[in-house]
Every structure is written in structure tokens, then in C-alpha cells.
Amino acid sequence: MELKKKNYEYIIIGSGFGGAMAAYTLAQAGKEVLIIDRGKWVVRDDSCWDEVRLHVKNPMYRGETPLYVDQKRGQIEEMWTDDTVGGMSTLYGAVSFRLREQDFLGAPVPGAAVRDEHSAWPYKYEELAPYYDKAEKLLGIAGIAGADITEPPRKTDYLHAPEKKLSTPSAKIWQASEKLGLHPFYLPMAINFSGKYGKEKCISCSTCDHYLCKIEAKNDLSVMILSELKKKGATVIDNTRALRINVNGSKAESVDIIDQDSCQSVTVKGKKIIVAGGALHSPYLLLCSGLGGDDSLIGRYLYRHANGSVIGLFPYKTNPEKKLQKQAGIADYYYGAVFPSKEQPIGVWGMIQDVSSIGKEVVKQNTPAGLKSIAGFLTDYFINLQCMAEDIPQYNNRVFINNAKRDKFGMPGLMVYHRYLDRDLKARKALYKKARRIILKAGGLPVFSMAFNTYSHAMGTCKMGVDKNNSVVDPECKVWGMDNLYVMDASVMPSGGSVNPSLTIAALSLKASAQLV
Ligand SMILES: Cc1cc2nc3c(=O)[nH]c(=O)nc-3n(C[C@H](O)[C@H](O)[C@H](O)COP(=O)(O)OP(=O)(O)OC[C@H]3O[C@@H](n4cnc5c(N)ncnc54)[C@H](O)[C@@H]3O)c2cc1C
Ligand code: SF4
Numbered sequence: 001m002e003l004k005k006k007n008y009e010y011i012i013i014g015s016g017f018g019g020a021m022a023a024y025t026l027a028q029a030g031k032e033v034l035i036i037d038r039g040k041w042v043v044r045d046d047s048c049w050d051e052v053r054l055h056v057k058n059p060m061y062r063g064e065t066p067l068y069v070d071q072k073r074g075q076i077e078e079m080w081t082d083d084t085v086g087g088m089s090t091l092y093g094a095v096s097f098r099l100r101e102q103d104f105l106g107a108p109v110p111g112a113a114v115r116d117e118h119s120a121w122p123y124k125y126e127e128l129a130p131y132y133d134k135a136e137k138l139l140g141i142a143g144i145a146g147a148d149i150t151e152p153p154r155k156t157d158y159l160h161a162p163e164k165k166l167s168t169p170s171a172k173i174w175q176a177s178e179k180l181g182l183h184p185f186y187l188p189m190a191i192n193f194s195g196k197y198g199k200e201k202c203i204s205c206s207t208c209d210h211y212l213c214k215i216e217a218k219n220d221l222s223v224m225i226l227s228e229l230k231k232k233g234a235t236v237i238d239n240t241r242a243l244r245i246n247v248n249g250s251k252a253e254s255v256d257i258i259d260q261d262s263c264q265s266v267t268v269k270g271k272k273i274i275v276a277g278g279a280l281h282s283p284y285l286l287l288c289s290g291l292g293g294d295d296s297l298i299g300r301y302l303y304r305h306a307n308g309s310v311i312g313l314f315p316y317k318t319n320p321e322k323k324l325q326k327q328a329g330i331a332d333y334y335y336g337a338v339f340p341s342k343e344q345p346i347g348v349w350g351m352i353q354d355v356s357s358i359g360k361e362v363v364k365q366n367t368p369a370g371l372k373s374i375a376g377f378l379t380d381y382f383i384n385l386q387c388m389a390e391d392i393p394q395y396n397n398r399v400f401i402n403n404a405k406r407d408k409f410g411m412p413g414l415m416v417y418h419r420y421l422d423r424d425l426k427a428r429k430a431l432y433k434k435a436r437r438i439i440l441k442a443g444g445l446p447v448f449s450m451a452f453n454t455y456s457h458a459m460g461t462c463k464m465g466v467d468k469n470n471s472v473v474d475p476e477c478k479v480w481g482m483d484n485l486y487v488m489d490a491s492v493m494p495s496g497g498s499v500n501p502s503l504t505i506a507a508l509s510l511k512a513s514a515q516l517v
Pocket of ligand 2: 191192201202203204205206207208209211212213214215216217218219324
């Protein structure tokens, strides 16, 4: 553990979108910052594009302790996260959307074309817009303003243009969508398509989403923010976990941290402490620190999008050049159907996106014995469309701790309980139906649809709001009742619309940290 001292002005726990952007603002303002992450700095070598080394045999960045997820019928399944400096950004798909203006008014109400004010944001899109501008600039987002028909207003165009040449599968989807009268657009991406920032230009490979970028052309947080902060003097310690925040009355005084290899532990004092461990780990840390009580909302209102994909089988290899297959977005169904029916819910549905096929070896690993070879073989013949529907935040969906399960550091088990509402499943199903039409038009056969059961888009759990009885943090991300404790990450989002969340997390953290300064 490279800790120079035991007393810092600001301690930030977690270096994902929330933590890194808060650190950026504070460091720019000349503040002294300590950033702690339990993940390691990623290694930029051949392993970055090797799915077996990354995900199959002894996954390289797998965290030390599992999540215990309550699946249907009360079965507890262990799930693992990949921990890196930069949070999930290093492995993410780089799609970087703004929430739509209406999303700030709250999640849809089942059966009605209105929004639920309980999950409304405490501010409107216009207030976050300048921070979206800033986040896009810091992350070097490439896109085309005005092409997405649901895009909220913006003052300027994107700084960079996307890669205009579509890969073969993306071109198929694009053409089929246009034939159906839809409006495909280039997904806004945190990818360096033009060789800026003194880095190599993206080579448009097929191993991007769920992989690391060997040449640092994916503008993840370790590339764009954290390495620079380190050079400028911020202290970033990796492979170190915050176990507990020591609280005295309304003051958070210090953090107990532990080196995950040596198990050496230290207590570090901070004048202000920012928790940015993500929507599963931030509430977990607060609960482990004794915050929360019977009527506390810490951990409540967990949501994650109703995500899934439709898989189309084609009579030829769909991506023979092995190029990036995440280029086209289709927002025509974002606000749902003009004439809702029993099967087509009223109100918001969500977004359809081009998405890369899952790697052969990962597919084989998750396929029953006997079918592994055929499943692996068929991946070359697939084109997938991701369907992302809103997941309405519900009180009963939550993260909580179980003292009967202890990990190697003696910490309680992190338990996850989540069920979807019927409306959200119907919205996803309605999107599946539209995605099938596109695949058929492109000349493929939609063979199956697959729900994503991961928590990669976890949000909620430390809800932000104006009423302390209905939220965990105030609009400036300070924990209600505490003088110097903040949460800045996906957990504070009161509702999450139906677009990928990273840019919104970055923007809200830039806003809250600017207010803090
Ligand atoms: C494979 C994949 C693809 C994705 N693709 C996209 C995409 O294309 N577009 C998009 O918008 N979103 C995408 N996402 C989701 C996006 O990455 C997350 O929403 C976002 O990273 C969440 O940011 P965060 O700051 O809330 O948390 P995180 O990114 O999870 O960061 C939290 C950090 O805190 C650290 N931490 C947690 N607890 C502790 C502790 N106790 N002590 C020390 N450190 C701690 C973790 O190690 C982690 O580094 C994807 C996610 C995955 C997994
Ligand atoms: S597609 Fe571009 S950014 Fe993504 S991993 Fe490949 S080279 Fe890197």
C-alpha cells in the first residue's frame, strides 16, 4: 500500500465514473485527494483481448468476494464482479448517452402515461446539461448531434466524429432499420477514433465491450482521468479495500482500509469522505459502517434496466472482418407505442442497440455439456440486438448485509434481492418484438432472446432527493444527517431512464463535486 500519510483533505472510495470525476474536480481546484480502489491497475498487453484469460480461466480481475444474489425461489447464486482502477469503465462498451429530458421527471407509472414523482430527480435536465457537456469533453465522446431523434437539447456538437464506416453486421442492421422507416444513428462512444490525446487510434476490433483495450483507444477512466491525476500528485492506491467508515455522531472521521494481498490494515482520516463504490458496494459499505436503521433507505430501490438481446442467425459468417459491432442505435420505440395494447405497455419502452456477439469461449462456458461446440460454432453466424427497457425502482429491491456469511476480511456477505415489475418485462418484450422485425428484414432468423441477469447497470440504493424521508442523499449528494459524508455514483440516481448510465453518473458527480468545491 503506497500511502504517504494518514490524514487527507478528501478521501474518495472507488474510482469508477462517480469517484474519478469527483477526484478530477477536486484536484483541479487544488484539493488534496486520496483515491482508494480495491481493483488493480489494468495491464495493457495481449491479455486485454483474450477472453479466456480475462473471463474464463482464473479471471484476471475478479474481485475477492462474491455478491449473493437471491434468484427465483430463494436460491442464492454467487456472482462475481471484475474490479479495476477505473471501475467498470475499463471493460465497458463505451456507449455514452444522456438521459432524455422526460427521464428526469421519474420512472413510468405502470398502466398510465405519466411519471412517478417519487423517483423524479431533484433537478431537471437543463441543470445537468453543462456537466454532460463537460463529461463528454473529458471522456472524448464521439458522436453526431441531432441524429438520435430522442436526444435532449445540446448547445454544441460532439468534439469528435464516430467511425463512419460501418462493420458488416452494423451495416445490415442500419439498412434493415431504414427499410422499416426507422431512424438509426451512430451510438455516441467513448472511443478515440481519431488518434487524439497522444494515443493510438481505435483499430475497430471485435473485442471491445467486456474486454480491455490493449492500445488505450477506449477512453476509459484509467486512460483519460486517473493516470493524469496520479501524474499531477493525487494519491491513487489500488488493490485496497475500504472496510468501514468510522462515524462519530454526524461526522465521518476516518476509513479503515486493508491491502487485499498482504491484509495489512490502516485507518486514514479525511475531512470529507466521498463514497463512490457503485450501486451495490456503496450501500454495502454504509451498512457495514453502521449507518442505516430500520426505516433507512440505504440499499433500497435497487434497479438495473430490463436488459436483454435478440439473437439473429444468418446463413453466412456475419462479421468476417472481425470489426467493432456496436455502432447503430435505434430510439424510435423509446416512448413506446402510439396505440398500447395488453402486450404493449403504455409509456416508455426503451432503446435498441447494435451489440457485439459474446465471445465463443464465454458462450461455451455457459452452455450445457453436449451443446458447447455447436453453440461456440454458431456465434460466428449471429447478429445481436440489445433491448434496454426501464426498470422501475421498487422499495423491496435492495442490497443488504448478512452477518452469517463472512469473507476473508471478516466482512458480512453482500446480499442482492431484485425482481422486475410486469410492466418492465412487457416493455422489454415489446422491444424484442421490434428487434426481431429488424433482424428478419436484415435477412436473418431471430432464433432466441436472452435476458441479461447481471448487475452491470445497477443503480438506485442511495437515492438522491429533496425529502430526507424519501431519500438517502440530498441534491448535492451529501448523506442526510451527516456533515461531511457524500455518495457520488450510480447509487444516487433516483431513476435511470432506458439508456446506458455511465455518462449520467459522470455528469452528476461533476456537478456534486463542483458544488462541494
Ligand atoms: C461489461 C460492461 C459493459 C458496460 N457497458 C456500458 C456502456 O457501454 N455504457 C454505459 O453507459 N455503461 C456501461 N456499463 C455500466 C457502467 O460501466 C456502470 O454503470 C458504471 O461504471 C458505474 O459507475 P460507478 O462509478 O457507479 O461504479 P463503478 O464503475 O462500479 O466503480 C466503483 C469502484 O469502486 C470500487 N470499490 C467498491 N467498493 C469498494 C471498497 N469498499 N473499497 C475500495 N474500492 C471499492 C470498485 O472496485 C470500482 O472500481 C457496462 C458495465 C459492464 C460491466
Ligand atoms: S474497438 Fe477500438 S477502442 Fe475498442 S478495444 Fe478495439 S481498438 Fe480498443
